[in-house]
Amino acid sequence: MKILIVGGSGGIGSALVRLFLASSSDVVVYATYRTQQPMFEGRRVENHRVQWFKLDATSEQDICSLARSISNLDVLINAVGTLHLPGQKPEKTVNQFNAEFFNHNINSNVLPTIFLAKYFYKHLKSKRHTYFVSISARIGSIEDNRVGGWISYRCSKAALNMAIKTISIEWKHKLPGCCVFAFHPGTTDTRLSQPFQKNVPPEQLLTPDYVAQKILSLLNAKGPKDTGKFFSYAGEEIAW
Numbered sequence: 436m437k438i439l440i441v442g443g444s445g446g447i448g449s450a451l452v453r454l455f456l457a458s459s460s461d462v463v464v465y466a467t468y469r470t471q472q473p474m475f476e477g478r479r480v481e482n483h484r485v486q487w488f489k490l491d492a493t494s495e496q497d498i499c500s501l502a503r504s505i506s507n508l509d510v511l512i513n514a515v516g517t518l519h520l521p522g523q524k525p526e527k528t529v530n531q532f533n534a535e536f537f538n539h540n541i542n543s544n545v546l547p548t549i550f551l552a553k554y555f556y557k558h559l560k561s562k563r564h565t566y567f568v569s570i571s572a573r574i575g576s577i578e579d580n581r582v583g584g585w586i587s588y589r590c591s592k593a594a595l596n597m598a599i600k601t602i603s604i605e606w607k608h609k610l611p612g613c614c615v616f617a618f619h620p621g622t623t624d625t626r627l628s629q630p631f632q633k634n635v636p637p638e639q640l641l642t643p644d645y646v647a648q649k650i651l652s653l654l655n656a657k658g659p660k661d662t663g664k665f666f667s668y669a670g671e672e673i674a675w
Contacts (some may be wrong), residue, residue, distance in 0.1 A: 438512070456482055507558055510566045536577050
């Protein structure tokens, strides 16, 4: 089995790399990092079954080049995304809206998935089931929005969800064996969520290893009939 983890240096991405390598000796993992190859427990991963690629996931040219470097895949998981910048947190009110921050959210949270679908479509053609997964967030659900706020992040995740749904409809005909879905990881203990963890009850702050295991459980339980859906870490389907 061949698996590509885009964002393999992040909290959830690195947990996925470790989990898949441990899950089977037949697994080959391709993983990407943005600036520096990650260190696990103070050491670089030295495993002949993992290959690292430097990648700017917002760059169409980088993703096109990556696609030329990898052959067929069984699973592609996009684990990249953004929530805040130095000096710029999600807006509490629309009065704080900043167009540059909004565009940054769109570029980081939406474009990578679309570029990956564009250039890795042929990689997921197989006689067995394949999977195309993007990490989203419940906050991107329009139906579930009851408190408002965080307009740039909400809009970008809603756009990501629409991209996933649209890709899944097209691929039902072109890639009938592929299951395309969005995944909500909950509040995970990573750098992305650190500024917002103080109000999260300890039992609701999930570890990256736990979240990675939940993704693997979904891959084992779902198939082409489940394509075009939005699942939470608890396995429940979330309304778009």
